[in-house]
Amino acid sequence: MKLSKKYSTLLAASAFMFLLPLQKLSAQEALKSYEEEYYDFLSLQGKSERNYLNYRTLSDSVWEIDEDNPWQNNQMRSLFTLFELKNPKSNYFLDGIYLGLTTEIYGPEWFNSYNTEYPFGVNDGAFWQGRGYNTSMTAGARVEGFGFELTIKPQVSFSQNLEYEIMASTRGNGFGSYYANCDAPQRFGDSSFWTYDWGDSEIRWSWRAFTIGFGTQSVWLGPNYLYPLMLSNNAATFPKLDIGIRKTPVTIPWINYYLGDFELRFMLGRLTESDYFDTDDSNNHNQYVLWTASYAPSFIPGLTLGVNKVCISNADDDKWLSYLNPFYAKNRLKKNHGNYGEDQKISFTADWLLEKVGMEFYTEIGVDDYLDGGLDFYEYARYPFHTMSYTVGLQQCITISKSKNLYGKINFEWNNTEPSQDYQMWGTYNFATHSQIIQGYTNRGQFLGSGIGYGGNSQQLSFTLYSPHGYDRFFIGRNNPDNAYIFGKCTTLDTATVAGKYFTAFKANFYVGAETMWFVWKGFTLDAAFAYNLVINPTYSPGYSYPGYFGKTLVDCYREKSYLNNFNFRLGLKYTF
Numbered sequence: 001m002k003l004s005k006k007y008s009t010l011l012a013a014s015a016f017m018f019l020l021p022l023q024k025l026s027a028q029e030a031l032k033s034y035e036e037e038y039y040d041f042l043s044l045q046g047k048s049e050r051n052y053l054n055y056r057t058l059s060d061s062v063w064e065i066d067e068d069n070p071w072q073n074n075q076m077r078s079l080f081t082l083f084e085l086k087n088p089k090s091n092y093f094l095d096g097i098y099l100g101l102t103t104e105i106y107g108p109e110w111f112n113s114y115n116t117e118y119p120f121g122v123n124d125g126a127f128w129q130g131r132g133y134n135t136s137m138t139a140g141a142r143v144e145g146f147g148f149e150l151t152i153k154p155q156v157s158f159s160q161n162l163e164y165e166i167m168a169s170t171r172g173n174g175f176g177s178y179y180a181n182c183d184a185p186q187r188f189g190d191s192s193f194w195t196y197d198w199g200d201s202e203i204r205w206s207w208r209a210f211t212i213g214f215g216t217q218s219v220w221l222g223p224n225y226l227y228p229l230m231l232s233n234n235a236a237t238f239p240k241l242d243i244g245i246r247k248t249p250v251t252i253p254w255i256n257y258y259l260g261d262f263e264l265r266f267m268l269g270r271l272t273e274s275d276y277f278d279t280d281d282s283n284n285h286n287q288y289v290l291w292t293a294s295y296a297p298s299f300i301p302g303l304t305l306g307v308n309k310v311c312i313s314n315a316d317d318d319k320w321l322s323y324l325n326p327f328y329a330k331n332r333l334k335k336n337h338g339n340y341g342e343d344q345k346i347s348f349t350a351d352w353l354l355e356k357v358g359m360e361f362y363t364e365i366g367v368d369d370y371l372d373g374g375l376d377f378y379e380y381a382r383y384p385f386h387t388m389s390y391t392v393g394l395q396q397c398i399t400i401s402k403s404k405n406l407y408g409k410i411n412f413e414w415n416n417t418e419p420s421q422d423y424q425m426w427g428t429y430n431f432a433t434h435s436q437i438i439q440g441y442t443n444r445g446q447f448l449g450s451g452i453g454y455g456g457n458s459q460q461l462s463f464t465l466y467s468p469h470g471y472d473r474f475f476i477g478r479n480n481p482d483n484a485y486i487f488g489k490c491t492t493l494d495t496a497t498v499a500g501k502y503f504t505a506f507k508a509n510f511y512v513g514a515e516t517m518w519f520v521w522k523g524f525t526l527d528a529a530f531a532y533n534l535v536i537n538p539t540y541s542p543g544y545s546y547p548g549y550f551g552k553t554l555v556d557c558y559r560e561k562s563y564l565n566n567f568n569f570r571l572g573l574k575y576t577f
Contacts, residue, residue, distance in 0.1 A: 122451025132160030172276030274445030341436025358397030428488030455484030
């Protein structure tokens with residue numbers, strides 16, 4: 001039996017769930033956890049409903065599910081009613097909040113990985129999966145009642161961080177990025193280290209669809225399955241204040257016409273550079289301002305449209321209110337405004353879920369900054385592809401055996417963040433770098449959105465089999481993490497030198513692997529994975545081959561194969577209350 005759709009907001013859903021003390025049903029789930037991915041899979045079949053449109057955190061990832069599903073006999077995360085008021089007086093304000101107190105427990109969850117030759121791992125928060133042994137532990141609890149929500153869920157991790165060859169660095173005592181304007185260390189120092197991160201912790205107050213909160217919960221922005229352009233859980237969390245309207249139905253008064261669902265969120269956050277960037281304490285922090293809105297029209301079932309706008313500036317910048325204006329298109333330069341420079345990005349998303357066939361199509365298109373004329377029709381009619389990046393993807397549900405509760409899911413995603421062609425006439429460009437925000441689009445040394453970085457492309461195909469025991473997944477993919485590095489050489493070196501040294505020097509990753517998760521006994525799960533990762537040209541430098549001619553010019557040609565065979569092993573243990 002499917003729960004009623006009218007309980008679309010978090011608090012209304014909670015009130016419905018806990019009419020009986022200690023009743024257990026599914027609750028909020030962490031981003032990219034196996035629970036959240038499972039509920040999302042059920043949404044392809046119409047057996048669950050997403051409680052968000054475009055913006056989700058642990059607190060927003062609330063699910064309503066059918067009782068009939070492959071994992072129905074296994075213990076999932078539970079909400080427990082501590083107490084609730086009996087027969088409270090009804091009024092407009094009190095009807096918008098749950099008059100009781102509930103709690104849920106997260107974990108404990110223990111994750112382990114080992115990389116034989118090279119770092120491998122994304123979408124894991126502050127955790128750095130370098131070469132060697134890596135481990136992280138997370139656990140926490142959530143208490144909710146009378147409109148308030150308090151979540152404490154930190155992450156502690158360890159990285160052995162063994163040595164491997166890296167490129168010449170412009171910053172960070174030899175460990176930083178090979179770009180001057182990007183805080184993305186190639187290796188986090190020369191020794192093992194521990195990291196503590198507040199993770200998905202926050203305090204929040206909500207009334208009906210309205211919500212306001214402060215904390216460090218990771219944000220996943222848009223429909224992308226692997227690599228969102230703007231925000232994901234790839235980097236360490238950062239403190240932020242957000243306010244807005246969660247997914248809520250909009251109806252025209254008087255005629256009682258349902259327009260569809262709407263979502264709006266504003267965020268003000270504070271970013272921090274890593275210890276491997278510079279020793280200047282005056283530039284350690286940047287300001288992060290986000291404006292995002294989404295709409296799911298009633299007249300096109302399953303379609304969701306969204307727009308996300310980000311502006312990063314100096315931490316002391318007092319113009320943050322201006323950045324909440326979606327039409328703000330100025331570009332204040334440091335040379336004219338002291339220490340205040342800006343880096344603006346915008347993306348548009350579209351997601352179409354077709355429940356009848358169990359299929360979903362999605363895309364995200366983004367641009368960095370604007371053309372010289374700002375939001376000018378002439379500029380974009382002349383060349384609309386300036387700094388454009390995009391993602392396209394699909395998910396397809398397959399019924400294998402209803403009697404045995406076996407269902408499959410195919411996922412394919414293609415990302416492209418390579419520089420637009422007009423940069424052949426300009427110079428080096430990367431979506432994550434910026435001359436005014438010298439740390440780039442990062443927090444504590446990791447990229448805020450795409451886990452593989454920016455300036456390249458990626459393709460991944462996966463098949464997941466869901467069954468009563470858990471799931472089995474097979475995946476294959478490849479990526480170029482940063483072709484922009486080589487493309488930038490075309491504007492700084494002569495053609496013959498570029499052809500001789502960089503024509504075959506693109507860095508690439510090819511990987512193939514499998515993972516599985518088993519419900520070992522009630523509440524306890526074990527997951528394991530193995531992947532083979534071929535790292536091609538890890539430092540963009542094939543070996544020297546021979547002197548050769550490019551036209552009439554004699555140049556040194558680099559054509560020898562350069563690669564690493566990396567093997568990735570993963571093991572995770574989790575207990576669910």
